[in-house]
Amino acid sequence: MLYFQLVILAGIIMLAYYFEYTDTFNIHIQGFFCHDSSYMKPYMGPEESSAIPPPILYAVVSGVPVLVITSMESFLFLLQYVSEDLDNREKVIVMGDCCYLNPLVRRIGCFLGVFAFGLFSTDIFANAGQVVTGSLSPYFLTVCKPNYTSLGCAQYILFISQEDACTGDEEEVMGARKSFPSKEAALSAYAAVYIAIYITCTMKSNAMRLAKPLCSLGLICLAFLVCVNRVVEYRNHWCDVIAGFIIGGAIAVFMVVCIVKNFKGKAFLTEIPPEDNMDVVPMVHHPGLEDSLEKFISTQSSITFSDAT
Numbered sequence: 401m402l403y404f405q406l407v408i409l410a411g412i413i414m415l416a417y418y419f420e421y422t423d424t425f426n427i428h429i430q431g432f433f434c435h436d437s438s439y440m441k442p443y444m445g446p447e448e449s450s451a452i453p454p455p456i457l458y459a460v461v462s463g464v465p466v467l468v469i470t471s472m473e474s475f476l477f478l479l480q481y482v483s484e485d486l487d488n489r490e491k492v493i494v495m496g497d498c499c500y501l502n503p504l505v506r507r508i509g510c511f512l513g514v515f516a517f518g519l520f521s522t523d524i525f526a527n528a529g530q531v532v533t534g535s536l537s538p539y540f541l542t543v544c545k546p547n548y549t550s551l552g553c554a555q556y557i558l559f560i561s562q563e564d565a566c567t568g569d570e571e572e573v574m575g576a577r578k579s580f581p582s583k584e585a586a587l588s589a590y591a592a593v594y595i596a597i598y599i600t601c602t603m604k605s606n607a608m609r610l611a612k613p614l615c616s617l618g619l620i621c622l623a624f625l626v627c628v629n630r631v632v633e634y635r636n637h638w639c640d641v642i643a644g645f646i647i648g649g650a651i652a653v654f655m656v657v658c659i660v661k662n663f664k665g666k667a668f669l670t671e672i673p674p675e676d677n678m679d680v681v682p683m684v685h686h687p688g689l690e691d692s693l694e695k696f697i698s699t700q701s702s703i704t705f706s707d708a709t
């Protein structure tokens with residue numbers, strides 16, 4: 401079963417790679433109106449010069465969950481390991497679960513594996529949306545630099561749908577054709593929502609009552625800041641960012657609710673099935689009921705006896 405899941409994960413990573421680094425999938429070429437002011441925002445340079453450059457965003461989005469889940473699970477495991485009575489531990493050994501780390505590793509692997517699966521799925525969703533719609537970013541006309549004279553836009557407002565209408569840098573124009581939905585918003589929303597639910601579901605201590613919402617809302621707020629940054633730098637429209645946020649959040653909720661079942665998983669050391677004490681439970685004694693039953697039976701039998709005689 402594990403190998404099968406690894407194959408699926410590898411397949412989805414390859415698909416994400418093809419979307420990201422190759423031009424296997426042709427971007428839909430969308431037309432535009434001459435002098436359309438919604439696409440004439442200034443160009444703030446390539447993605448690398450953004451306030452939140454992609455390498456840093458990707459590192460945070462994949463690194464922070466690994467860090468949080470690993471440290472949190474190890475902490476919870478140690479806590480339980482220390483507090484667990486010796487009896488129980490011996491039972492685990494007797495039952496053949498010789499490796500204490502087994503449940504810990506299994507839980508971390510499960511949560512992180514599902515996280516990775518969802519992360520690459522989000523990436524594919526966002527990339528597929530961008531390629532299929534070919535939606536133009538706010539700075540499109542700035543990098544496209546169409547020759548309005550040769551296109552005939554000098555007198556009329558025309559709808560330009562030629563593929564070669566742009567005279568600007570080829571790569572920048574292609575980048576400007578990928579706007580809906582915002583991949584950065586989707587990835588950050590996905591990671592933030594996943595970890596927020598993880599923290600909410602696993603932190604059980606009462607002392608952490610306020611730390612839980614603080615961490616969760618802080619993460620959501622960071623994702624929101626990434627979204628705002630995209631709009632402020634004119635790289636995406638508001639609707640792109642909102643759509644990306646919804647996609648990322650929805651995939652995270654789906655992963656948590658349907659795949660890892662709210663991070664319940666198996667308890668660490670208490671995997672021994674509880675002793676079958678169903679038959680030990682004493683029968684509840686109902687004196688009144690029994691008495692009336694006896695009376696009923698006796699009257700019945702007396703009737704039958706009287707009938708027989």
Ligand SMILES: *[C@@H]1O[C@H](CO)[C@@H](O)[C@H](O)[C@H]1NC(C)=O
Pocket residue numbers: 547548549550
């Ligand atoms: C735009 O096209 C016109 C006519 O084809 C040409 O004369 C002009 O030099 C072009 N302008 C630029 C900036 O390429």
